[in-house]
Amino acid sequence: MPQARLIALDWGTSSLRAYLLGEGAAVVEARQHPWGILHLPEGGFAAALHGVAGDWLAAQPGLPVIASGMVGSAQGWREAAYAPCPADGRSLADQLLAFEPGPGLRMHVVPGVRLAGERPDVMRGEETQIIGLLSREPALAARCALVMPGTHCKWVQVRDAAITTFNTYMTGELFALLAQHSILGRPAREAGTAVACEAAFERGVAAVRAHAAGATPLLFSARTLVLGGQLAAADSLEYLSGLLVGEEIRCALQSGPHADELPRLLVGDAALCRRYQRALALFGLPSQLAADGAAPAGLWQIAMSAGLLRAA
């Protein structure tokens, strides 16, 4: 096994991903546990860290540990204050939160990023993915737009290797709430599991695009189209998903300072990114899918900027 240089933790709400990194951010070993900050094992954060990386630390005592994501939130292990925009790898490294959870063990937590103003916004974890992405594709650093789908999707503007502005859309959370709890989810819940239907998704996106006011006046049609036999019950959630993703794109185009930014990269879960890519194409917008592995690359980059890797 090659000499390890860093333990990098991508520690979110619902999962903990751990990477043992060697020279040049090469992934020596990767592990994943369902120990997100809301689903910790008995013994809490320390037990989770021991469980995921105890053997790595035993093999190389003193190996630096760096973490990003909700582990640094008020509900996390220790709260790491947000860094202001514009934020780059340097400023994030300067504001790393360091603490000692146990003898001989030093944890470093990457701060989230905060956009100030009348419509403030925050991210935690995405900033590290962005730094990683830019470190691997330096051509993007001068200027690009990132779309990071998920529970809370972020649209991010990058200039000169820094996060300059961003906007959060609650699309993923809204979809889950409507599907599970609202009257719109009822037909699909009764119809049972559905095969993902691209046509119904695209129909939802197209409906929003054709409707100047956006998705709000169309939401109830996810029910009434089913009532009237114009949409299969099993397809209704795909249509609803199309409405919500279409609404997000409509708004981002109309309101974001980064609306017509290029290149536009999709970052995150591959299947979800492909959905967004299809929806963007229906709005006439080209986009590319970013390669996986941005988080460990970002953690490496920030650790290097912070001087955590000097000893090697």
Next chain:
Amino acid sequence: MPQARLIALDWGTSSLRAYLLGEGAAVVEARQHPWGILHLPEGGFAAALHGVAGDWLAAQPGLPVIASGMVGSAQGWREAAYAPCPADGRSLADQLLAFEPGPGLRMHVVPGVRLAGERPDVMRGEETQIIGLLSREPALAARCALVMPGTHCKWVQVRDAAITTFNTYMTGELFALLAQHSILGRPAREAGTAVACEAAFERGVAAVRAHAAGATPLLFSARTLVLGGQLAAADSLEYLSGLLVGEEIRCALQSGPHADELPRLLVGDAALCRRYQRALALFGLPSQLAADGAAPAGLWQIAMSAGLLRAA
């Protein structure tokens, strides 16, 4: 006690309101039970009818009974097919569903109204309120716009005493879901019960009005403004309510064929209608609050058109 002519039932999802009506739709007695169609007593619909109006029927056997609302839905007592738009008192009366739930008892159920097309819509119960409202304020019948706040708010266009078109907004359901289940509701849930804060509500409405793309890009600010100390946790749901009501008004103005219709009447729960009135005023739109009691007046009107009152 004056001679009764009709038993009128406003029978929705969560409550059953019963009216014993005398000549000219005068309310002789009114009762309310929590026996909405999803909360029926043991014995179901028949038991609820007996419980709410058994003594009225015993005192005057053969008294006609008419009902509107979700009692006529697929989940109701009997399904009453939707009447198409344009729908007026005459067409609703022509399509009354009649059945005999027991010996000597004849029930009549008012159909809902359906708008056909690419963006179909449906209502059940509101059509009866509208007929009642127009019967009491004939000056409105020629032309008006109605806004009917609730779980599923309806914006309705009236022409020549008929419902010509309408659009449903899921504002009430969305607010309840976000407040109870989403991350946006968390600060207020933790802060405990809040006093209704007009300023926070109006701040939400004004934010949507100032933002061309509408409320979608602003939703997350109900959280981030609290995180940043720019909004009290206890006020955050009022702000969110303002965002959602503001979004509804923005969309209705932009997308409805009845956007600039006047006079504009608010129909429904008085406190909720006053909220909408304040929000409309922030958009520069005058509106009036309709008087209570539209449902029994509408049931009377439809029963009369259907000839149910001939025997008196």
